[in-house]
Amino acid sequence: MASSSRSTLYENLKLVDTVAKVKTTVKELRRQKEISVDCEGNNLSREGTLDILIIGTVNRKVFLFDITKMGVSAFDAGLRDLLESGCDVMAKLMYDCRNDSDALMHLYDVKLAGVLDLQLVEIDSRRKSKQNHWFLKGLKKSIEVYDHDEKSERTKKNGTEQIEDAKRNGTTIWDKRPLSPDLKDYCAVDTVKLFSLLKVFRKKMEREKMLEASERYVDYFRSYETFPETKFYRHGFLPDEILRSNPRDPKVQYNDCQGCKKKFKRARLDLVNAGEKKRANFCSCCSRIITRIENQPIPSQSFA
Template sequence: MPDRMIHVLDSASLFQEACLKLTEDKILAVDCEGLNLGRNGTLDIISVFSTSRLELFLFDITSVGSQGFDNGLRDLFENPLITKLMFDCRQDTDALYHIFGVNIDGLVDVQLMDVFHSLNKQPKDRLPARSAPNYWSEVDKSITRVRGLGACIQTILGNEDVQTEKRNVQVMMQSQPQNIWCIRPLPKTLADYCLEDVKYLFDLYYMYMSYGVCIEKVKSASIRYRDYIKAIPKTDNISKFVCGHNLLPHNILEVEPYLGQGTQCKGCFKRFNAREFKKDLGSSKRFCRVCRKLDSRPKSNHRHRPCNGS
């Protein structure tokens, strides 16, 4: 994509002008970048890609701040009639909501489309009875893993180069002592990285649709994914149990009837029926199956997003 098709917007008036253009689109691709992205970090750049124009709009939140949302971004993101494609929206939407009070609507999480596609290929087995000797081992096997964007691009679109390109930039980000996303002018390397994170989402979206993924199920699941971290009280710290890991949380693909009441998990803060826990209801390690899996991993195996990016 030529440089002229990448627009860095660093004033409220430019925000307003770009948002007016983007409201003409029916589908946009969105991604956020920042240091320790989420409520306790920063949100420095928002990437919005328009396939109808083949243009990338980089909204400079570091320079414009909350005024940018009052000049079009809030209305754009909260418009339910415009579909926003995101990939693993958890930390992005947590930052948007807790820092700027923006509740993104019209959301389709492409990572969840990949999960639905994978599960369609291998039907889910029913768990054995709770009294069965192999019950807990089957529970652990039932945990779904989510894939990263690079892996999806590689396997679904056949692009072998994206993984390496993304990894190189992520290594560079992690090696920097400062927040590189607030460097101005924004380095071309980072602008290109932003482009890589959004330009393939449309192709992935249409490929998963062609594979028969039910878009209505994805939209409902995407809202639950959006609210997964966002619903945790703002005063709580966000831990390894709720962000940056590669396990699908509970109650995302479908509403589980026993969730939302009973005993609170010490990892993700969600409430479950007592049958979700082993025999540790009285211990400090009162974990649901996903958090129990995360807790059992060696520290070196915890998969977190780069500290300088999303």
Template sequence: MTTSVVLADTPALLDSCLKDISANGVTKVAVDLEGVELCRLGKLSIIQLFANGSNTVWLVDVTVLGSLAFSHVDPQGRSLKSVLESERVQKLFYDVRNDADALYNLYQINLVNVCDLQLLEVAVRRSAHLKVRLLSGLAKTIETYISTQAQWQRIKEEGIALFRPEKGGSYEVFERRPLDPRIIAYSAQDVALLFRLEMVLSSRMGNFEKNWKRRVMQASASRVQEAHSPSYSGNSKHRATAPSF
């Protein structure tokens, strides 16, 4: 299935996004965020959304829309805030912590029903009786569990070169409009893989999948609450340590 990418930077396009991610049969939405120093002290620039059964990755332009990105209500009474806070729809993230911090403290969004695939990856290793001390980043996890094409690596490297300071880039590139086409491609490609990643990880747990999934969901909710704490730091040196659950 070919996936298209749509930048939603007007209320009309946001209506189309809400219709797609709230369609009948949608039970899960993959979510990712991009921004400048993404946390309560930074700026949220883009929120990427991809619903199960859809062929469209939506990039909601928070830089252009501001708080309207979350508060705008479509003709059916739906908003991005209501979707993200819905118990009915599960949200797939990869390391939800800083995303939850930014959403809660900048836009008063309380994420509900989150499955953090970074924790699911920890569960895969622990279900194989491995001792897990450190977390795995998204790029490493994708490379480990999914056979990616050379194009994925090229898009990744082109995006990183634009925003990583050590590569000569700047995170402010996420705030510049019009968005660089390379940033659009970079922002869209990982969220488009989260459903596949969830399927592969779940298949690795065998007969213990249900038990581990329950524990992952509980630990994911704990991560969201941790990110709401006044003492939460998105740059803590302990962030790389795998939690017990």
């Protein structure tokens, strides 16, 4: 059996580090209608590593899949099929799935599907209540606002300190074995808390709309062949057309946004740069980035 432990944060935590354990665990997880999913790695993305994949269940069981040790064999043993199943089979609760999805696709050929991204659910709840809904809220902040408890906060703080120490020293942390107890608990907290956040939002959540939005979100980073300039894809704003669908009309001309490189209905924006007027196509999200970071005037138009 996988090694296991108990904590007040979770009912049971198991380390899954062999192919045999993967097969047994996946069989157990297939009984669930909803799981929570998170990934940890050094610069988690196609440009970094995916070292630990964490899956939680509604009854507070947490499974840490050691991808550093098993590599692609973990996915070949059943994880790929589990993660690629649609929401009609199993919904995957996540919070900002973009980097996770990018790493899974480009490092391990896993096309993540069936995601319900609670970062989108949270920002949509602010939109409905007429609050600011352009800025994305991180999971740490959402937990503080909607489901705060001191034990979880201390756990995240202890893990974060280890991560930051490694960065300052120019070393990596997620590929080192054995994982410290603090890092194991750090991994577990988020997947447990996702179920708590779901309870907070469930009654007012438009589930089908959020599932559709999550499909667009899960594809947002992984669909890039090459990434645009960093400031146009790694930022704290909600990207355009995520909460509202943008079905392609063959009769309408679409332009590439000159910032994020995504396609939108044709529009023109006037930008002022060093006193010289330039014309370029920018979506409203990238316009906000330019205005905020470069302190340029807000363009008079944005994409519809």
